[in-house]
Amino acid sequence: MEAIKPVFETLTQDSLFQKCVHGGTQNTNEAFHHLIWERCPKTGFCGHRRIDLAVADATIVYNDGERKRLDIFEALAIKPGHYATVCIQKLDSLRITGYQDPAVAAQQRRQRALDKAQLNMDIEEDYLAGGHE
Known part of the structure; x- marks a missing residue:
């Protein structure tokens, strides 16, 4: 118990909870992974080079926002339009x-779930098995 007690004390510090105050995702890994797979979907094959580029671009956008791409363009001597x-x-x-x-x-x-359920109930009321209009 004495060996793992410091870990639990660290995990309950208020400074860790400050990251969740803004109301965004609590799982930053999921948010970052979403950015990667947005650039490099899992539905098809992607080579190593494309994955490297997707991870690099996702890292830039995740850390500094889309605007950081403008700095990269400037470093590459590309003037964005x-x-x-x-x-x-x-x-x-x-x-x-x-x-x-x-x-x-x-x-x-x-509310969306209630609306969908109501729509399904309306459709079921209109349909009668073997019924004729």
């Missing part, structure tokens, strides 16, 4: 404002 810059700014603003209160999101999920 107006629409590329606008698109990157829009993606970042959507990512930042996309966080939703978990309670509101849960309520919306419940």
